[in-house]
Amino acid sequence: SYELTQPPSVSVSPGQTASITCSGDKLGDKYACWYQQKPGQSPVLVIYQDRKRPSGIPERFSGSNSGNTATLTISGTQAMDEADYYCQAWDSGTVVFGGGTKLTVL
Amino acid sequence: QVQLQESGPGLVKPSQTLSLTCTVSGGSISSGSYYWSWIRQPAGKGLEWIGRVYTSGNTNYKPSLKSRLTMSVDTSKNQFSLKLRSVTAADTAVFYCAREDSSGYAFDIWGQGTMVTVSS
Numbered sequence: 001s002y003e004l005t006q007p008p009s010v011s012v013s014p015g016q017t018a019s020i021t022c023s024g025d026k027l028g029d030k031y032a033c034w035y036q037q038k039p040g041q042s043p044v045l046v047i048y049q050d051r052k053r054p055s056g057i058p059e060r061f062s063g064s065n066s067g068n069t070a071t072l073t074i075s076g077t078q079a080m081d082e083a084d085y086y087c088q089a090w091d092s093g094t095v096v097f098g099g100g101t102k103l104t105v106l
Numbered sequence: 107q108v109q110l111q112e113s114g115p116g117l118v119k120p121s122q123t124l125s126l127t128c129t130v131s132g133g134s135i136s137s138g139s140y141y142w143s144w145i146r147q148p149a150g151k152g153l154e155w156i157g158r159v160y161t162s163g164n165t166n167y168k169p170s171l172k173s174r175l176t177m178s179v180d181t182s183k184n185q186f187s188l189k190l191r192s193v194t195a196a197d198t199a200v201f202y203c204a205r206e207d208s209s210g211y212a213f214d215i216w217g218q219g220t221m222v223t224v225s226s
Contacts, residue, residue, distance in 0.1 A: 001169065001170075031210075031211040031212075033210070033211065033212040035153075035213070037153075042202060042216040042217065042218055042219055043153065043202075043213070043216055044216075045212050045213060045214050048207075048210045048211065048212035048214070049210055049211065049212070052210070054214065086152065086153055088153075088212065088213075089211075090211050093166050094155065094166060094168060094169070095143070095155035095158075095206075096155070097152060097153040097154065097155060098152070099152045100152040100153070
């Protein structure tokens with residue numbers, strides 16, 4: 001079965017750029033998307049179709065996807081961005097999530 | 107705007123069937139190019155896609171859960187449902203229903219989630 005791999009944790013200082021990676025076999029041939037989940041809340045879509053932002057998502061969130069790796073980049077990271085982030089892709093009609101990355105802003 | 111709300115028992119006994127319903131409000135479940143999915147999350151763990159149902163009634167299930175799953179849709183009630191049979195403690199989780207945008211390949215709307223505990 002298809003797997004997506006994320007680092008368990010990433011740390012970033014306020015105002016700096018955070019990058020969270022998601023790896024999977026030929027992931028660049030699929031669409032990747034990203035969700036933000038804060039404690040006790042439902043996930044929120046922040047990036048879809050590799051690099052598109054839904055309405056209401058700040059411009060500091062951006063995405064890319066090439067080869068075997070998709071990347072979520074948060075520019076000018078703010079304290080409010082501290083959360084768990086999950087990548088997701090489709091494979092053979094089913095949905096696969098990455099294991100999640102805890103982003104700490106310190 | 108469209109909202110989703112899960113409902114169902116919060117406690118299920120081992121070996122029994124877990125049944126949940128998701129009610130769609132603010133729009134018709136039949137409008138647009140959307141699929142309707144269930145996703146679960148054990149406490150402190152990641153997201154796991156369970157399966158989806160189309161408004162046609164067709165379904166796609168996660169292969170490892172397929173033998174225990176039934177999903178259905180009731181367009182007249184603007185609802186879709188999940189049944190998971192022969193549950194064990196490993197099925198304890200927060201269950202989310204979500205709308206899947208077929209063109210965006212992503213879940214753009216999520217319910218608030220409902221906690222289901224499997225215990226005697």
